[in-house]
Amino acid sequence: MSYCINPWCFERQNPDELESCSSCGTNLSINERYRIIRPLRKLNSSHQTEIFEIDNLGKIKVLKVLKSDRHRLIQLFKQEANILKQLQHLDIPAVDNCFTLTLEDSGKQLHCLVMELIPGQNLEQWLEQNDVLAEELALDWLSQLTQFLQDIHQAGILHRDIKPSNIILRPNGKLVLIDFGTARQLSQTYIDKLEQGDLTRVYTSGYTAPEQIQGQAVCRSDFFSLGRTFVYLLTRIHPDKLLTDPQTEELIWREQAPQISPPLANLIDELINQQLQQRLQQPQLMLEKIKLEREIPPHKLPSGGQLPIFHRISSPSESNWSNTCSSIVKMLSISMAITVIIMGARYLGWLQPLELQAFDRLFELRPIEQADPRFLLVSIDETDIQYQNQRSMSMRGSLSDEALLRILEKLEKYGAKTIGIDIYRDFPVNPEYSELKTYLSSSSNLFAPCKVPAPQDGDPNGVAPPPEVPESRLGFSDIVADDHEVVRRHLINLTPPIISTCNTESAFSLQIARHYLDTQGIVSQVTKEGELKIGKILFKPLDSHTSGYQNFDASGYQIMLNYRSLSSPSDIAQQISLINFLDKDLDLELEALIKDRIVLVGVTAPSSADNWQTPFSKSAPREQKTIPGVFVQAHAISQLISAVLDQRSLIWSWPLKLELLWVFAWSGLGVVLVWFIRRPIYLGLAIAATLFLLFSICFGILTKGGWIPLIPPILGLTITSVVITRLIRQPSHY
Numbered sequence: 001m002s003y004c005i006n007p008w009c010f011e012r013q014n015p016d017e018l019e020s021c022s023s024c025g026t027n028l029s030i031n032e033r034y035r036i037i038r039p040l041r042k043l044n045s046s047h048q049t050e051i052f053e054i055d056n057l058g059k060i061k062v063l064k065v066l067k068s069d070r071h072r073l074i075q076l077f078k079q080e081a082n083i084l085k086q087l088q089h090l091d092i093p094a095v096d097n098c099f100t101l102t103l104e105d106s107g108k109q110l111h112c113l114v115m116e117l118i119p120g121q122n123l124e125q126w127l128e129q130n131d132v133l134a135e136e137l138a139l140d141w142l143s144q145l146t147q148f149l150q151d152i153h154q155a156g157i158l159h160r161d162i163k164p165s166n167i168i169l170r171p172n173g174k175l176v177l178i179d180f181g182t183a184r185q186l187s188q189t190y191i192d193k194l195e196q197g198d199l200t201r202v203y204t205s206g207y208t209a210p211e212q213i214q215g216q217a218v219c220r221s222d223f224f225s226l227g228r229t230f231v232y233l234l235t236r237i238h239p240d241k242l243l244t245d246p247q248t249e250e251l252i253w254r255e256q257a258p259q260i261s262p263p264l265a266n267l268i269d270e271l272i273n274q275q276l277q278q279r280l281q282q283p284q285l286m287l288e289k290i291k292l293e294r295e296i297p298p299h300k301l302p303s304g305g306q307l308p309i310f311h312r313i314s315s316p317s318e319s320n321w322s323n324t325c326s327s328i329v330k331m332l333s334i335s336m337a338i339t340v341i342i343m344g345a346r347y348l349g350w351l352q353p354l355e356l357q358a359f360d361r362l363f364e365l366r367p368i369e370q371a372d373p374r375f376l377l378v379s380i381d382e383t384d385i386q387y388q389n390q391r392s393m394s395m396r397g398s399l400s401d402e403a404l405l406r407i408l409e410k411l412e413k414y415g416a417k418t419i420g421i422d423i424y425r426d427f428p429v430n431p432e433y434s435e436l437k438t439y440l441s442s443s444s445n446l447f448a449p450c451k452v453p454a455p456q457d458g459d460p461n462g463v464a465p466p467p468e469v470p471e472s473r474l475g476f477s478d479i480v481a482d483d484h485e486v487v488r489r490h491l492i493n494l495t496p497p498i499i500s501t502c503n504t505e506s507a508f509s510l511q512i513a514r515h516y517l518d519t520q521g522i523v524s525q526v527t528k529e530g531e532l533k534i535g536k537i538l539f540k541p542l543d544s545h546t547s548g549y550q551n552f553d554a555s556g557y558q559i560m561l562n563y564r565s566l567s568s569p570s571d572i573a574q575q576i577s578l579i580n581f582l583d584k585d586l587d588l589e590l591e592a593l594i595k596d597r598i599v600l601v602g603v604t605a606p607s608s609a610d611n612w613q614t615p616f617s618k619s620a621p622r623e624q625k626t627i628p629g630v631f632v633q634a635h636a637i638s639q640l641i642s643a644v645l646d647q648r649s650l651i652w653s654w655p656l657k658l659e660l661l662w663v664f665a666w667s668g669l670g671v672v673l674v675w676f677i678r679r680p681i682y683l684g685l686a687i688a689a690t691l692f693l694l695f696s697i698c699f700g701i702l703t704k705g706g707w708i709p710l711i712p713p714i715l716g717l718t719i720t721s722v723v724i725t726r727l728i729r730q731p732s733h734y
Helices: 070-085 123-129 137-155 188-196 217-234 261-270 283-293 320-347 352-363 382-390 401-413 431-442 509-520 579-583 587-594 629-645 656-676 679-702 712-727
Strands: 034-039 049-056 057-068 097-102 110-118 166-171 175-177 375-380 417-421 445-451 475-477 490-493 525-528 531-534 537-539 559-560 574-577 596-602
Touching: 034 057, 057 070, 070 097, 070 110, 123 166, 123 217, 123 656, 137 217, 137 261, 137 283, 137 320, 166 587, 261 283, 320 656, 320 679, 320 712, 352 679, 352 712, 375 579, 375 629, 382 431, 401 417, 401 431, 401 579, 401 587, 401 596, 417 509, 417 629, 431 445, 475 509, 490 509, 490 629, 509 531, 509 596, 509 629, 531 629, 537 629, 574 579, 579 679, 596 629, 656 679, 656 712, 679 712
Parallel strands: 375 574, 375 596, 417 445, 417 596, 445 475
Antiparallel strands: 034 049, 049 057, 057 110, 097 110, 166 175, 490 559, 525 531, 531 537
């Protein structure tokens, strides 16, 4: 894919063969030499800059784009280019080009900076995939970075934004400092402004020194940020989340980093001292002292990356037991390497199709549950549509104004608690049915859907809401589906694009669930972390790496959709056809069906385009491979309400570290099996039994809502078993 550089383009992804953006017409070939491959960070309208990976006539580079026209930001952008050129003798991204691009459609100017692409990952990403930083590696990284800071300070530059995400670890273990967008030259002008207090304040919460927050940054301010960065790397806790001493305001962090020695902890404490005058000025000297005390010559410290997994400490003449232990350690190191490869492939999304299929199979095996008694579904099939036509009801779509009016009259009469009309009505009510207009505009318990545009799915316009229904009672009905239109996720909140006629941020399902729960005295709120909480239940959103979902589009606010386990997903609630509902006149019978229930009205006719597959579809009969969207909405609403009122489990997953440990444990179990069971037939039976145990554990946890890895440990166990078996047959290796 090729990306459009225009930040205001509605759909920026384009096929490689296009020369101009299909959405806005902007030329995809920038200055006839650059072509954008992908964003290097998530595109966000609130960011003033965007960063891309680009193709520069066959070479991969980085493009940084400033989309703001603010004079101060343009000055800083140009200053970054000048500083990078000034520091080319150091190991920093080399500047390739700096230019201004005028967009043809709007005349707006973009300021562009092309730089060298530094291979590797930043330290924030490194920490997500590794345990806390060990002391040996911490000493090496501190040595590299303090020397680097001393070099740029000697060149007359303050960086002013040291943090984990601005430090890149190259594959060779060397660290590189990036993002000089807020850097400043230590010129006489700067010194004059420093004395006058007339400087732009630049800070990152948790990492910036107190004096820099006040616009008084000096060289020791960079070292303060460096110390705070190492606090995060050594504890895995953001500095803002650590306690501080109420008297000195110093961080209380040392107990969270038991793996390091007191001298190193003292060094970091001196770097992050709140008092500028008491802060350490020459950390390199103390680092050298610590290394000498550890009796490790500086030139023998690890150069970066991971330390060796094991060291051979026994000689060939030592006991067989020692050799056996050494062999097992070597095999476990192979197991760890296999685990890392598998988890790396998983992180890139290569295992996602297999993991989703495994999730579906486990999902289908769960015990059967009861239908949700809080619901009534009024279904409209082909017979109901013909019935309306035969009665000469004026129809637009699948539900006439007359039929809808009669439905709402009965629902009001018999005490429906919440009403959801899961049918698009982007047209006004016929003037002949003024009572219907009154119902739609004034009924506080009635909700209607609309649809947000989705150009990537072939729907550039969406569907407008009913004109009579106020925005407070609208909800978008957009459904996120995986390949083959399988719905496993529940989109409950999004920010509609500016051009959308459907302007609600809440899902149709969420609106109905919240209203129903409000009548029970249970309110919803958004936590300070931006997460939805209803009553005591927190609905944590999916991120782009959640269990089997890896590297997928997690935009909006999505949670897993925990369908009720039923004989068929269509059995979610009691149903009644439109014909029977309109013709049924027995008060007691209707009251029993409707009173205090959530009533959904939706189309179930096969001719409707609103049909979806579910995790149950693969094993379902042919005629039940898909279900109408109204049933998906019913499952989504039921999940929200059941989680709050019945404590029915949501689908949860483990953090990455625990998943890595889980996969390594099963891979290591493969080592144990191969080591102790040498006969192939018995080994095969043992591996089969172990895989059955793994499957049973994953299934048992899923019945409690936990989606834990199944495919990665299967691969880890089997691949490790095969590799170790082959190595054991070659005695020279062990």
